[in-house]
Amino acid sequence: xxxxxxxxxxxxVSPGERATLSCRxxxxxxxxxxxxxxxxxxxxxxxxxxxSTRATGIPARFSGSGSGTEFTLTIDSLQSEDFAVYYCxxxxxxxxxxFGGGTKVEIK
Amino acid sequence: QVQLQESGPGLVKPSxxxxxxxxxxxxxxxxGSDYWSWIRQPAGKGLxxxxxxxxSGSTNYNPSLKSRVTISxxxxxxxxxxxxxxxxxxxxxxxxxxxVPYCSGGTCNTGNNWFDSWGQGTLVTVSS
Numbered sequence: 343x344x345x346x347x348x349x350x351x352x353x354x355v356s357p358g359e360r361a362t363l364s365c366r367x368x369x370x371x372x373x374x375x376x377x378x379x380x381x382x383x384x385x386x387x388x389x390x391x392x393x394s395t396r397a398t399g400i401p402a403r404f405s406g407s408g409s410g411t412e413f414t415l416t417i418d419s420l421q422s423e424d425f426a427v428y429y430c431x432x433x434x435x436x437x438x439x440x441f442g443g444g445t446k447v448e449i450k
Numbered sequence: 451q452v453q454l455q456e457s458g459p460g461l462v463k464p465s466x467x468x469x470x471x472x473x474x475x476x477x478x479x480x481x482g483s484d485y486w487s488w489i490r491q492p493a494g495k496g497l498x499x500x501x502x503x504x505x506s507g508s509t510n511y512n513p514s515l516k517s518r519v520t521i522s523x524x525x526x527x528x529x530x531x532x533x534x535x536x537x538x539x540x541x542x543x544x545x546x547x548x549x550v551p552y553c554s555g556g557t558c559n560t561g562n563n564w565f566d567s568w569g570q571g572t573l574v575t576v577s578s
Binding site for chain 2: 343374376378384385386387388391395397398429431433436437438439440441442443444
């Protein structure tokens with residue numbers, strides 16, 4: 343099973359600043375990585391797939407990069423609605439499909 | 451845009467079977483080559499993939515749950531279902547259903563194993 347590790351667990355950022363979230367895979371997942379945003383009481387929302395392709399309707403301030411074992415989600419100019427928990431997920435070597443433990447982006 | 455909605459009992463006794471249904475609206479569950487999946491999330495914790503099904507009946511399960519899980523589909527009702535037997539308190543979680551898209555961004559690929567539409571989730575508590 344591929345283990346996904348996200349860091350940091352919590353990221354404190356001021357509105358308007360940039361947030362950089364990391365996701366590491368225990369073995370190469372090529373570019374088969376997705377990112378999700380989850381707000382309290384809501385379902386996760388797909389942001390990025392293929393490591394860097396934004397899903398339909400996702401603002402350009404969200405960008406994904408990386409391949410192999412190291413990935414980054416960058417959120418430029420954080421808006422109030424961006425404070426949430428973010429998860430990465432690999433889909434290269436499965437079953438099982440696996441998620442990271444999440445990074446909570448909170449208001450500084 | 452397809453919408454998904456989970457339904458089922460919110461309380462299940464230990465050793466019994468958890469049964470949930472996901473109703474798909476805004477499109478036919480069998481119109482494409484999409485897969486349909488279940489994912490769960492214990493309170494305050496991360497996401498765990500349970501398994502997925504295609505309308506052909508083809509299934510894939512998480513090895514850690516495979517011995518207890520059955521996912522089935524009813525195309526006439528535009529629904530798919532989850533059964534998890536011999537439940538314990540460790541199975542207490544919010545259960546989400548989700549779509550695994552065959553086509554995304556104009557590209558169709560059986561390797562598109564991410565989740566592009568999710569149900570709101572339903573809390574299932576295992577307790578006597």
